[in-house]
Each structure stands twice: as C-alpha cells, then as structure tokens.
Amino acid sequence: SYLLTQPPSVSVAPGQTATMTCVGNHIATKNVHWYQQKPGQAPVLVVYDDFDRPSGVPERFSGSNSGNTATLTINRVEAGDEADYYCQVWDSSTEPVVFGGGTKLTVL
Amino acid sequence: QITLKESGPSLVKPTQTLTLTCSFSGFSLSTSDVAVGWIRQPPGKALEWLALIFWDDDRRYSPSLKSRLTITKDTSKKQVVLTMTNMDPVDTATYYCAHTARLNTGWPFDYWGQGTLVTVSS
Numbered sequence: 001s002y003l004l005t006q007p008p009s010v011s012v013a014p015g016q017t018a019t020m021t022c023v024g025n026h027i028a029t030k031n032v033h034w035y036q037q038k039p040g041q042a043p044v045l046v047v048y049d050d051f052d053r054p055s056g057v058p059e060r061f062s063g064s065n066s067g068n069t070a071t072l073t074i075n076r077v078e079a080g081d082e083a084d085y086y087c088q089v090w091d092s093s094t095e096p097v098v099f100g101g102g103t104k105l106t107v108l
Numbered sequence: 109q110i111t112l113k114e115s116g117p118s119l120v121k122p123t124q125t126l127t128l129t130c131s132f133s134g135f136s137l138s139t140s141d142v143a144v145g146w147i148r149q150p151p152g153k154a155l156e157w158l159a160l161i162f163w164d165d166d167r168r169y170s171p172s173l174k175s176r177l178t179i180t181k182d183t184s185k186k187q188v189v190l191t192m193t194n195m196d197p198v199d200t201a202t203y204y205c206a207h208t209a210r211l212n213t214g215w216p217f218d219y220w221g222q223g224t225l226v227t228v229s230s
Contacts, residue, residue, distance in 0.1 A: 001171060006160055008163065020127055025167075030211055031212075031216075032214075033214060033215030033216040035155075035217070036169055037155075038153070042220040042222055042223050043155065043204075043217070043220055045217065045218050048212075048216035048218070049211060049212045049213060049214040049216070052211070052212065054218060056118070061119050074218070078202050086154065086155055087218070088155075088157075088217070090214055090215050095157075095170065096160065096168050096215075097145065097147075097154040097157035097160060097168075099154060099156065099157060100149075100154070101154045102154045102155070
C-alpha cells in the first residue's frame with residue numbers, strides 16, 4: 001500500500017514560516033490534501049488538490065507538490081495555528097484513501 | 109450547509125459488532141461525484157481511513173480491515189451505516205464520517221462530523 005511520511009513535529013516562532021512535508025513515492029502524480037486538527041476537534045480541510053484553499057482558509061496557508069514531496073507552508077504563523085496537520089492522497093488503487101502520520105506544529 | 113453527525117454505542121464488548129450511523133444534511137448521496145467516508149483516530153494517534161461509499165453505490169474498504177467492514181447507504185434517510193465485526197480493544201477510537209466530492213480532480217474530505225468515541229472493553 002502507498003505510504004506517506006510526515007515529520008512528527010515542527011516548531012516555529014510566531015510570525016515566522018512553518019514548513020511541513022509529506023513524502024511519498026512519486027507523490028507529484030497524486031492530488032494531495034491537508035487537514036488541520038486542533039485538540040478535541042474534528043479535522044478541517046486547509047488545502048486540497050495540492051495548492052487550492054477552501055473558502056475561509058487564510059491565504060497564509062499554501063501548498064505545493066513536486067517529485068516525492070508535498071509541502072504545506074504557513075506564513076506569519078500565529079498561536080492559533082498550533083495543531084496537528086495531516087496530509088492525505090487519493091490513490092486510485094485498492095486503497096483509495098491514505099493519510100500521513102501527522103505533524104504536530106508547535107508555536108513557540 | 110453540509111453537516112454530518114455520527115451516532116452509535118460509546119461502549120462495546122470484545123468480539124461484538126459495532127454499528128455506527130452517519131446522518132447528514134445539505135447534500136444528496138444520489139448526486140454524481142459525491143461520497144461519504146469513515147475515518148477513525150485512536151487516542152493520541154493518527155487518522156486512519158476505513159471505508160468509502162459513492163453516489164453510485166461503489167464501495168471501497170481499507171485493505172487491512174476489509175474482512176470486518178461493511179458500509180451501506182440509505183439515500184432517502186440521508187444516512188450511511190458502517191458495521192465493524194469482531195471488535196477488539198485496539199479498535200478503541202474516535203470514529204468520524206466525512207463528505208467528499210470531486211473538486212477539480214481530487215476527492216478531499218471537506219466536511220466532517222464531530223466524531224464519536226467508541227471504547228472496546230469488557
């Protein structure tokens with residue numbers, strides 16, 4: 001089955017840029033989605049199809065996808081961005097939905 | 109607007125069968141390019157996809173759990189039901205249902221229920 005690897009944790013100071021990666025074999029050939037999950041809450045979609053943002057998601061959130069790595073970037077990080085972030089792909093095979101292991105973003 | 113809500117038992121015994129219902133509003137599961145999925149999350153762990161049912165009744169399952177899962181839909185009642193057999197304590201998790209649709213080329217889960225915690229214990 002397809003495997004997505006995310007770093008367990010990323011730390012950043014307020015106002016700086018947070019970069020979170022999602023590594024998968026030839027991931028650039030797939031559509032990557034990113035979710036934000038705060039403690040005790042359901043996940044929220046923040047980026048879909050590599051770089052599109054749902055309405056209501058700040059422009060500070062952006063995504064890219066190239067080669068074997070997809071990236072979620074949060075500019076001008078705020079305390080309220082502290083959460084777990086999960087990447088997900090649609091792999092049109094026997095296992096269409098795959099999630100990464102998640103990255104905990106800590107705002108210092 | 110689209111909303112989803114999970115319901116079912118909060119406690120099941122080992123070997124029992126779990127039945128969860130996802131009741132939704134704001135969309136129809138008979139509309140093309142729409143689906144509902146189930147995702148779970150053990151306490152302190154990552155999200156794990158379980159099953160997906162499409163508008164055309166196509167069904168997909170996690171390969172590792174396929175033998176234990178069944179997903180069905182009742183379009184008129186606006187419900188999706190997931191059954192999981194032979195429950196084990198490792199199945200203790202928050203279970204979410206979520207809406208997905210073909211946006212551009214992908215299928216992101218754009219609306220989620222609040223989740224329901226299921227504990228497996230004797």
